[in-house]
Amino acid sequence: MTEAETSSPPKLSIRGLSKSFRKGEQTIEALRDLSVDIRKGEFVGIVGASGCGKTTMLRLIDGLTEPTSGTVLVDGKPLERPGEQLAFVFQQDGLLPWRTVMANTMFGPELQGQNKAQSISTAQRFLRLVGLTQFPRHFPHELSGGMRQRVNLARALTVGADILLMDEPFAALDAQTREIMQAELLRIWTDTRKTVLLVTHQIEEAVFLSDRVLVFTTRPGRLKDEVVIDLPRPRDLSIKRTTAFTRYTDYIWRAIEEEVRRSIDAELEQA
Amino acid sequence: MSKVESHSLGAKLKGSGPRWALPRLRPALWQGLASFVVAAILWEFLARVVVDNPLFFTSLTDIAIRGVELWKSGELQTHIWVSFIEFAGGYFLAAIFGILGGICMAASKTARGFFDPWVSMLYATPILALGPLFILWMGIGVASKIAVIFLVSVFPILINTLVGLTTTDRILLDVARSLGATPQQIYMKVRMPAALPYIIAGLRLSVARALVGVVVAELFGARAGLGFLILMSAQSFDTAAMFVGVIALAVAGVGSVAALKWVEEKMAPWRFENVDD
Ligand SMILES: Nc1ncnc2c1ncn2[C@@H]1O[C@H](COP(=O)(O)OP(=O)(O)OP(=O)(O)O)[C@@H](O)[C@H]1O
Ligand SMILES: [Mg+2]
Numbered sequence: 120m121t122e123a124e125t126s127s128p129p130k131l132s133i134r135g136l137s138k139s140f141r142k143g144e145q146t147i148e149a150l151r152d153l154s155v156d157i158r159k160g161e162f163v164g165i166v167g168a169s170g171c172g173k174t175t176m177l178r179l180i181d182g183l184t185e186p187t188s189g190t191v192l193v194d195g196k197p198l199e200r201p202g203e204q205l206a207f208v209f210q211q212d213g214l215l216p217w218r219t220v221m222a223n224t225m226f227g228p229e230l231q232g233q234n235k236a237q238s239i240s241t242a243q244r245f246l247r248l249v250g251l252t253q254f255p256r257h258f259p260h261e262l263s264g265g266m267r268q269r270v271n272l273a274r275a276l277t278v279g280a281d282i283l284l285m286d287e288p289f290a291a292l293d294a295q296t297r298e299i300m301q302a303e304l305l306r307i308w309t310d311t312r313k314t315v316l317l318v319t320h321q322i323e324e325a326v327f328l329s330d331r332v333l334v335f336t337t338r339p340g341r342l343k344d345e346v347v348i349d350l351p352r353p354r355d356l357s358i359k360r361t362t363a364f365t366r367y368t369d370y371i372w373r374a375i376e377e378e379v380r381r382s383i384d385a386e387l388e389q390a
Numbered sequence: 391m392s393k394v395e396s397h398s399l400g401a402k403l404k405g406s407g408p409r410w411a412l413p414r415l416r417p418a419l420w421q422g423l424a425s426f427v428v429a430a431i432l433w434e435f436l437a438r439v440v441v442d443n444p445l446f447f448t449s450l451t452d453i454a455i456r457g458v459e460l461w462k463s464g465e466l467q468t469h470i471w472v473s474f475i476e477f478a479g480g481y482f483l484a485a486i487f488g489i490l491g492g493i494c495m496a497a498s499k500t501a502r503g504f505f506d507p508w509v510s511m512l513y514a515t516p517i518l519a520l521g522p523l524f525i526l527w528m529g530i531g532v533a534s535k536i537a538v539i540f541l542v543s544v545f546p547i548l549i550n551t552l553v554g555l556t557t558t559d560r561i562l563l564d565v566a567r568s569l570g571a572t573p574q575q576i577y578m579k580v581r582m583p584a585a586l587p588y589i590i591a592g593l594r595l596s597v598a599r600a601l602v603g604v605v606v607a608e609l610f611g612a613r614a615g616l617g618f619l620i621l622m623s624a625q626s627f628d629t630a631a632m633f634v635g636v637i638a639l640a641v642a643g644v645g646s647v648a649a650l651k652w653v654e655e656k657m658a659p660w661r662f663e664n665v666d667d
Binding site for chain 2 (some may be wrong): 181183200203205206207209211213215216217226227229230231258259260274278
């Protein structure tokens with residue numbers, strides 16, 4: 120992994136990122152001194168116990184939340200404002216309920232000041248990419264969870280950002296739909312060559328998709344381990360049955376188990 | 391700020407079939423009609439057989455006859471017109487000031503802090519009781535009625551606008567920001583559309599209050615109007631004419647509330663989706 124990094128500056132560079140939330144008297148330290156570099160075109164999975172600061176990290180990177188300290192550099196430069204270089208796929212689909220599938224997908228281009236014809240063609244392109252062309256006039260409440268998540272993904276892609284931040288995008292889906300979406304995501308990633316940060320609770324998903332998996336400690340979130348997934352690409356679902364694959368998932372599971380136990384114990388103590 | 395008013399947003403109604411397809415009557419509508427017919431028969435029976443005294447209770451047919459008489463003499467139209475002018479004037483002003491006031495209070499914390507106590511207080515005050523005062527100040531003409539109707543109906547609209555604009559789903563705001571929206575864009579393309587169903591619900595809640603306002607304000611002193619008709623008929627023991635006024639008001643109330651519900655459902659269909667037929 121290290122040899123690839125030295126040649127060009129990292130696409131995304133996180134330096135000493137920390138975040139504490141104040142809640143009345145209490146201060147919750149969500150993230151502590153996180154530093155990590157991510158190559159252009161790299162697919163990075165992020166796993167860790169619930170509440171360890173994964174969402175917080177993505178929000179900090181996207182500029183939706185101000186860090187307590189630390190910096191985020193994109194192509195070696197600090198981020199000016201959200202929208203241009205980074206796209207965020209939220210866990211909840213966050214579709215505007217009063218807009219159709221097409222109008223939701225056009226939202227990004229529209230905000231960027233593209234005219235209507237441009238916006239429509241951009242939206243159409245990405246709806247095709249995520250395989251959702253039949254329902255442009257449907258409203259979100261008329262779609263299944265999987266379809267909504269596809270629109271969510273298409274909308275994020277329209278911005279044309281090089282970096283895709285994904286927060287448990289498939290968590291709400293059933294197992295079959297999730298597997299299909301994983302395969303779709305790999306295909307899209309191969310087509311578009313984006314840099315992807317994907318937070319997930321599913322170790323299997325992380326290993327299947329990623330070049331590298333970051334394992335977080337319990338709160339405050341720090342980097343506990345990083346695992347380079349040296350599996351051949353292109354990957355398809357059959358790879359999940361190979362021993363190499365299960366060795367990775369077992370390894371990450373052991374790394375995380377201790378942390379999960381600790382977070383459960385901490386919760387029980389509080390209760 | 392009280393959120394009570396906006397809770398009735400969840401009011402259950404739902405049409406089956408395509409939204410724009412006109413009257414293939416739905417089961418609910420049939421049931422409604424049937425219950426009306428039963429009520430009408432009961433009413434007629436009660437008036438003709440049980441009570442049998444037109445002073446206390448008048449049969450529907452007598453009311454209809456009286457209604458036609460009043461219509462032919464042109465009297466009924468005058469009353470309807472005067473009441474309509476009062477209602478429309480007060481309600482229109484309430485809609486404008488309610489929505490603008492809600493927008494201002496949503497936009498500025500200072501404005502909110504400054505006006506919130508007043509809004510809460512006036513909203514809870516039975517303003518109708520001040521009707522005589524308004525008549526003293528502004529005379530028995532239309533102006534005093536408009537003032538009363540304005541005051542009783544402005545606050546639900548204002549409060550709903552404020553609540554609608556300030557309780558936007560956080561995820562929607564995050565999405566817009568993440569897509570690079572400017573604060574103005576977030577306001578126009580997220581907060582405003584999200585608040586629209588609340589605003590319409592506020593308008594709907596205010597219709598009923600405004601209609602009560604029309605009647606009560608006219609009872610305190612007027613020269614014409616449906617409330618005036620009701621008062622005058624009651625004082626001259628013309629019970630049939632009194633019912634004509636009451637029924638005219640009821641029709642106006644049911645009609646305008648239904649129209650606003652329809653608009654609400656049209657504009658925010660996702661709010662009404664999970665309700666069973
Ligand atoms: N806006 C906020 N205000 C106060 N505390 C917050 C806020 N956002 C997050 N936190 C706290 O920060 C910690 C990390 O939260 P975060 O959402 O980043 O966890 P996570 O790793 O994404 O968890 P999960 O896997 O359950 O989604 C939690 O303890 C949470 O309570
Ligand atoms: Mg999270």
